[in-house]
Amino acid sequence: MAQEDVFKKLVSHCKEYGFVFPSSEIYDGLGAVYDYGQYGVELKNNIKKYWWDSMTLLHENVVGIDSAIFMHPTIWKASGHVDAFNDPLIDNKDSKKRYRADVLIEDHLAKIEEKINKEVAKAAKRFGEAFDEAQFRTTNGRVLEYQAKWNEIHERFSKDMNDSNFEDLRQLILDCEIVCPISGTRNWTEVRQFNLMFATDMGSTADGAMKVYLRPETAQGIFVNFLNVQKTGRMKIPFGIAQIGKAFRNEIVARQFIFRMREFEQMEMQFFVKPGTELD
Numbered sequence: 001m002a003q004e005d006v007f008k009k010l011v012s013h014c015k016e017y018g019f020v021f022p023s024s025e026i027y028d029g030l031g032a033v034y035d036y037g038q039y040g041v042e043l044k045n046n047i048k049k050y051w052w053d054s055m056t057l058l059h060e061n062v063v064g065i066d067s068a069i070f071m072h073p074t075i076w077k078a079s080g081h082v083d084a085f086n087d088p089l090i091d092n093k094d095s096k097k098r099y100r101a102d103v104l105i106e107d108h109l110a111k112i113e114e115k116i117n118k119e120v121a122k123a124a125k126r127f128g129e130a131f132d133e134a135q136f137r138t139t140n141g142r143v144l145e146y147q148a149k150w151n152e153i154h155e156r157f158s159k160d161m162n163d164s165n166f167e168d169l170r171q172l173i174l175d176c177e178i179v180c181p182i183s184g185t186r187n188w189t190e191v192r193q194f195n196l197m198f199a200t201d202m203g204s205t206a207d208g209a210m211k212v213y214l215r216p217e218t219a220q221g222i223f224v225n226f227l228n229v230q231k232t233g234r235m236k237i238p239f240g241i242a243q244i245g246k247a248f249r250n251e252i253v254a255r256q257f258i259f260r261m262r263e264f265e266q267m268e269m270q271f272f273v274k275p276g277t278e279l280d
Contacts, residue, residue, distance in 0.1 A: 011257050019043065020258060032251055032262045044265075048244055051267045055242040062240035062269065063233055067221025069246060070202065070212050075220055085216060086193040087252055088166055090173065092180035093187040098252060099180075101169050101191045105157050108176050112150045119143050166191035196249045214248040218266045221245070226272065240271040 014020040019040035023033040036044055056064045076082050088101040119142055124131045137143055153176060160169040170191045179186050197216050203209030215221065222241045229241055244267045251262055258264075 007257070014040070014257075032260065034258055034261060048265075048267065052242070052244060055240075055269050059240070061235070061238065062242055062271075063229060063235070064242045064244075065222065065225055065229065066245060067218070067225060067243060069215055069248075071215060071220060071224070073210070073212055075224060076197065076213050079220055081197060081213075081216060082195070085197060086195050088161075088169060088191045089194045089252060090170065090191045091189040092183055092185065093189060094185045095180050095183035097180060097182055100252060101166070101173060102157075102161060104173055104178050105153070105169075105176070108178050109150060109154060109157075112146055112153075116143055116146045116150075119146070164193075166193070194250075194252060196251065198248045198250050215246075216249050217247050218243050218245045218268050219270060222268070222270045238271060238273040238277075240269050242267075242269040244268075 011020075015022070015037075017039065018037035021035045021037050022029040023035050024030045052064065055062055073082070076085075089098055090101045090104070091098050116137075119140065120133060120136060123136050123140070124133065137147075153172070156168070156172055159165070160172060167190075170188060173188060174186060177186065180188075198214040199211055200214070201209035202212045222243055225241070229235060230239075244265060246263065247266050248263055251260060
């Protein structure tokens with residue numbers, strides 16, 4: 001059975017047996033948002049309790065906190081989330097569909113890897129027990145050609161992402177002749193940045209409102225409370241701070257069921273040590 005079919009059966013099973021429901025389903029649902037049913041919430045709570053107890057009760061130098069979802073926007077500016085927590089998006093003018101540019105390229109690289117693996121599999125079947133995969137990968141002309149192509153694209157892709165060079169990222173999509181899965185055309189727009197944080201206004205009036213964000217991760221709540229925890233708990237380094245809480249990400253290409261949601265919970269523990277002693 002294909003992996004995609006197995007995944008569909010898993011999703012169907014979760015809904016049929018009361019584990020996970022699509023949110024707002026009676027009103028056509030809300031993409032990448034899910035509700036946990038009567039059995040799903042019990043399973044989730046059991047996992048959370050097991051994790052929490054194993055982190056905070058079994059370790060004397062690990063404590064827990066529960067920080068607020070809303071935090072001062074300067075925190076997210078200082079952490080780099082405002083400027084750098086972005087997805088590069090590109091639209092196809094014919095299908096009117098929006099894609100993550102990096103995902104399009106990663107999928108293209110995966111197809112090249114698949115071609116390499118097919119060549120290896122055919123050779124393994126042909127030569128049987130005498131087959132030396134490592135030697136085949138370094139000597140076969142077709143595999144070397146595919147690998148060189150993969151290396152070239154990956155090197156250019158990594159540089160573009162690191163440099164936020166969206167103009168060349170679009171050009172790479174064109175050079176790789178990547179087409180829209182729906183329209184089959186290469187009629188792409190420019191690549192644009194899209195911040196993944198949900199923003200809202202906090203304040204009683206529109207003029208005096210402050211722009212705040214729903215946290216995209218729980219770690220920042222731990223970091224900003226480091227001194228509070230250390231002083232009030234008389235904690236000595238090394239020690240850890242654990243937290244379970246909601247996080248929010250405005251995923252544009254949301255997929256993979258509950259493995260990639262817009263609203264989700266994180267279980268996270270940050271352990272603090274003196275610099276240079278982390279391997280002791």
